[in-house]
Structures are given as C-alpha cells and as structure tokens.
Amino acid sequence: MTVSLSKLFFSLIFLTSLFYNFWSLSNLFAPFPFSAIFDQSIKSYQANEAPQALENTSLQHIVFGIAGSASLWSHRKNYIKLWWRPSEMRGIVWLEKQVENDTDNDMLPPIRVSNSTSQQLNNYGFRLSRIVSETFRLGMKDVRWFVMGDDDTVFIPENLVRVLSKYDHNQYYYIGSSSESHMQNIHFSYGMAFGGGGFAIxxxxxxxxERMQDRCTQRYPALYSSDDRIHACVTELGVPLTKEPGFHQFDIYGNLFGLLTAHPIAPLVSLHHLDVISPILPYGDRFQxxxxxxxxxxxxxxxLMQQSICYxxxxxxSISVSWGYAVQIYRGIYYPRELVIPARTFLHWYKRSDPHSYAFNxxxxxxxxxxxxxxYVLRNGSFNADKEETNTEYVNNQKLHPPCDWKIADPFQIRRVEVHKKPDPHLWDxxxxxxxxxxxxxxxxxxxVVDVGVCGEGEVIELQ
Known part of the structure; x- marks a missing residue:
C-alpha cells in the first residue's frame, strides 16, 4: 500500500511538471503576442520612415546638354528649333567658341562655351565628354535626369518623359541605345550608349x-569619341547600359523608310544623323x-511610328500601318513575322548594303x-472630338508603278488612305x-479606310 501511494504521488508530480512545461512552451511559441508586436512595428516604421510618393517625372525635371560645333551652328540650330520649347525645357548648348547672336535665340537653349580646363580641349571628343559634368556644375535645382544629345538630334519630348518615368531617378542609371551598325558596335561597344542618338544619366x-570624370578620362587617352569616354567612366562606377530601343543613332546612309516603318515596339525618342540621310517625307528639305x-x-x-498589320x-x-508616318499595301499575303523586319532601303555606315553589317535583322x-x-505617306491629321479619335490621311505620291501580271486586285486604284485611331496616352504603361x-x-x-486600336480579347493578326 505504501509503495502504491508513492508511485501515485510521483506520477502526479510528473504529470503536473509535464503539463507546466507544455503550457510554458505553448506560450513561448504562441503566435499572437509576438506577431501583433511585429505587425505594429512594421506599421510604425511605414508611417514614420516610408518616403512619400513623388510627383511624376516631367520635362521640368530634365536638363539637356547639347553638344555642338560653332562652325555648324547656323545650320544645325534648325534641328533644335523643331523640338525645343523655351517655356517648358531647361538645357545648354555647349560650343567650343562663342557665336554671333541671332534673332532666333529666344527659340533656342542658352549657349555656353566649354571650359578650358585641359590642353585636350581642342580634342572634340574630350570636350564633349565633359558636357555632363559641366552641366551638372551649373547647379540647377530639382533635376532628375541629364539628357545628352548632338545638335543634329531631334527628340520627341513626351516620349522621352515616358521612357524616363519608368526608372527610379534616385538610383544610378545610364540609359540609351547602341548603333545600328554591327561594326560600329564592335569598334566601340555594344554596352555603350551612342551619344548622337541621345542618352540619359x-x-x-x-x-x-562629376567627381571622378577628369581623373578617369586621363586613363583613356586612346579613346576617340565623347560617348566612348563617358562609357569608360560610367563603367568604372559599375553602372551598365540600360537599353531603350527608341533612342536612334542612325549610323546609316540613304532612306530611313525601311527602319521607320518597322519601328520597335517602344516609344520613338530620338532621331540622329539627319544630315546624312534622305528627308524622311517627300515634302521639301529635311527640316520641312x-x-x-x-x-x-x-x-x-x-x-508615333508604331506599326500595325492587317489584311x-x-x-x-497585306497592309502595314506605321501610324503618323506611312501606310504600305502589298499584293498577296505576307505574315507579320516578315513585315516586322526592316527592309534595307538604306546603306550601313561604311556605305555598303551588306545584310551582315547591321545589329538587327x-x-x-x-x-x-x-x-x-x-x-502612302502622311499628308495631314486632325482630331474628331465627337468620336474622340484621330484621323490621319496618307497619299500615294508614286506617279507610276511597275506592271504586274498577278491575278490580284491592283492597289494602284487606291489614291488615299484614312486611318482612324483613338489616342492612348497610357500605351506604354x-x-x-x-x-x-x-x-x-x-x-x-x-x-x-483603316481603324487602328488596342487588340480585342482573342484578336490575332491573321487573315480571317
């Protein structure tokens, strides 16, 4: 009897101890008190530390640094006048020497002479490579982006803003694109933003x-161009090129038609080398x-320039619409896979028509x-407020077309094409x-008559 009571007593003590330990452990790992405290800490951090949403990037947040030459200024300034908006934009044209004041100065950015800080100033590429630093040193306020371009570069400002708005301007970004010429990219770098087409920093x-550029440049005396020197120094800062295909260097000669009618699915941001290509439309000179x-x-x-295909x-x-630029009608059926490839209406930078010399198909x-x-090329355009759509008109300026014996309707009877399209400002969002x-x-x-717009549910680009 004594032994049984002893066993019972020790059993009760053991069970009590076991229950106490289990209760302690369950409270130790109970989710509620700790998760509640953790959640409250997160809320407190978010309320006190998270940055407020910033206003959207606009033209006011961009400063342009335009590389120019005094000897070409009287001609090249006409390209800048096509896109510059004095009341909305900030920027500087940097020349190697002062030029005479013109009556149209109020339509252009201010002109400054590059600082003579080096015996290499007479080196064109060296001088232009310092434009980023010299523009930065002007101390302009509320700047998010510095955009570099040449005096023969035309920017599409709204599309530039659309592209830059995708990126956090508080981070290190080097944005642009490479050359159309495979040999140019090999000679310089596929990882370099070609400056004529423009790039953003x-x-x-x-x-x-700015802190290290002058030291950095001295390490590369053999480099030729300004964009090559910029690329070398940005690389020393560990920053790669973020490619945006809407920046166009246009290292080509001749007619841009094949490229522009098969533009990448990206906003058209810039056009460069406009002095060495044919006028993009048959209306007067290049500027017109x-x-x-x-x-x-x-x-x-x-x-602008976005391609749509239908039948x-x-x-x-087969019909290819490059909105705001041109429409093409082909006899027969050509699949989209073929029509999206640029036709070689141009020569590459070394003035040959070699299909292996381009950096794209x-x-x-x-x-x-x-x-x-x-x-059919663009003649005019308007906005229909009642239908809330744009109407653009394209006309055939071909006086004759070679005869064809195919048993297919002849597009020659079509003298005019109308394209109706609802604007979509959020297309690139x-x-x-x-x-x-x-x-x-x-x-x-x-x-x-053609209607262009967002593809419907299940809509496919095919002959139906």
Whole structure:
C-alpha cells in the first residue's frame, strides 16, 4: 500500500511538471503576442520612415546638354528649333567658341562655351565628354535626369518623359541605345550608349561622374569619341547600359523608310544623323519633312511610328500601318513575322548594303514588281472630338508603278488612305504589344479606310 501511494504521488508530480512545461512552451511559441508586436512595428516604421510618393517625372525635371560645333551652328540650330520649347525645357548648348547672336535665340537653349580646363580641349571628343559634368556644375535645382544629345538630334519630348518615368531617378542609371551598325558596335561597344542618338544619366550618377570624370578620362587617352569616354567612366562606377530601343543613332546612309516603318515596339525618342540621310517625307528639305511630323506628335505622340498589320481579305492585300508616318499595301499575303523586319532601303555606315553589317535583322527590297509595296505617306491629321479619335490621311505620291501580271486586285486604284485611331496616352504603361488594325468598308473606290486600336480579347493578326 505504501509503495502504491508513492508511485501515485510521483506520477502526479510528473504529470503536473509535464503539463507546466507544455503550457510554458505553448506560450513561448504562441503566435499572437509576438506577431501583433511585429505587425505594429512594421506599421510604425511605414508611417514614420516610408518616403512619400513623388510627383511624376516631367520635362521640368530634365536638363539637356547639347553638344555642338560653332562652325555648324547656323545650320544645325534648325534641328533644335523643331523640338525645343523655351517655356517648358531647361538645357545648354555647349560650343567650343562663342557665336554671333541671332534673332532666333529666344527659340533656342542658352549657349555656353566649354571650359578650358585641359590642353585636350581642342580634342572634340574630350570636350564633349565633359558636357555632363559641366552641366551638372551649373547647379540647377530639382533635376532628375541629364539628357545628352548632338545638335543634329531631334527628340520627341513626351516620349522621352515616358521612357524616363519608368526608372527610379534616385538610383544610378545610364540609359540609351547602341548603333545600328554591327561594326560600329564592335569598334566601340555594344554596352555603350551612342551619344548622337541621345542618352540619359540620373542625377546621382551625374554627381558621382562629376567627381571622378577628369581623373578617369586621363586613363583613356586612346579613346576617340565623347560617348566612348563617358562609357569608360560610367563603367568604372559599375553602372551598365540600360537599353531603350527608341533612342536612334542612325549610323546609316540613304532612306530611313525601311527602319521607320518597322519601328520597335517602344516609344520613338530620338532621331540622329539627319544630315546624312534622305528627308524622311517627300515634302521639301529635311527640316520641312521633319516639321510634318509635328502633326501626329501633337495628336498622339505615344503612337508615333508604331506599326500595325492587317489584311484586306476580299482583295488579298497585306497592309502595314506605321501610324503618323506611312501606310504600305502589298499584293498577296505576307505574315507579320516578315513585315516586322526592316527592309534595307538604306546603306550601313561604311556605305555598303551588306545584310551582315547591321545589329538587327533586315530583309531585302524585292525587285519583283508584283511584290513592291504601294506606299502612302502622311499628308495631314486632325482630331474628331465627337468620336474622340484621330484621323490621319496618307497619299500615294508614286506617279507610276511597275506592271504586274498577278491575278490580284491592283492597289494602284487606291489614291488615299484614312486611318482612324483613338489616342492612348497610357500605351506604354502596359505590357508592350502592337495595336491591331482592321480594314473598314468604304463607298469610294480610291479610298482605303483603316481603324487602328488596342487588340480585342482573342484578336490575332491573321487573315480571317
């Protein structure tokens, strides 16, 4: 009996101890007290430490540094006048010496002479490479981006803002694109932003670059160009190139038509080397042709040059619309995979038509008269307030077209193309995708009407 009571007593003590230990451990790992305290700490941190949302990037946050030459200024300034807005933009044109004041100075950025801080000032590339630092040292307020370009570069300002708005200007960013010439990229670097096409440097990166650029440049005496020197110093800061295909160096000669009608699915940001290419539209000289682009830029800058593809089934036609620029009608059916490849209407930087010399795919211009597209170029545009859509008009300026014996309707009867499109200012806030186009009925035999817009649910670019 004594032994049984002893066993019972020790058993009770053991069970009590076990229950106490289990209760202690359950409280130790109980989720509620600790998670509640942790959640409260997070809320407190978010309330006290999280930065407030910043206003959207605008033109006022961008400072342009434009590289120029005094000897070419009287001619090149006309390119800048096409896109510069004195009341909305900030920037400086940097020349090697002062030029005479002109009556149109109020339509242009202020002009400054590059500082003579080195015996290498007479080296054109060295002088221009310091534009970022010299512009930074002016101490302008509320700057998020420094954008570099040449005096023969035309920017599309709204699209530049759209591109830069995607990136955090508080971080180190070096944004631009490479050359169209494979050999140029090999000679310099595929990782370099070609300066003529323009490139953007965030304020923090410009600040870091200014501190070390003069020392850095001395380490690369053999480098030739300004953008090559910038790339070398940015690389020493550990920053890679962020590529945006809408910056265009245009290291090519001849007619840009093949490139512009098959523009990448990205905002058109800049055009460069305008002195060595043909006028982009058949309206007067280069400046008058570029002036024509102001119409679609005002109507829907986000969509400028964007390609849409559709088919006219009854007539067996393939249609390519490069909005705000040109429309092409092809006899027969050409799949999108082919039409999105630029046709070689141009020569590369070394003035040869070598398909292996480009940094992108190209296709030959057909010599078969039946395969040559009928081309319609922009004539005018307007906005229909009742329908809330743009109406752009394209006309055929080809006086003759080679005869074709195909048993397909002849597009020569079409003298005019109308394209209706609703503007979409948020086009580039979404995943990149081509707009779809649809041929509309028309009572006029010489008129083709096309509607362009966001692709519908399940809509496919195919002959239906």
């Amino acid at each position: 965030s304020y923090p990166l410009a600040k870091a670059l 042709a570029l002036e024509k682009l102001k119409v679609p830029m005002k109507l829907d800058s986000a969509a 006219d089934k009854p007539r067996n036609w 190209t296709r030959p211009v057909s010599t078969n008269s039946c395969q040559m597209p009928f081309v 979404k995943a990149p995708r081509r707009n779809c186009c649809r041929v509309q009925p028309s009572k006029k035999r010489n008129l083709l």
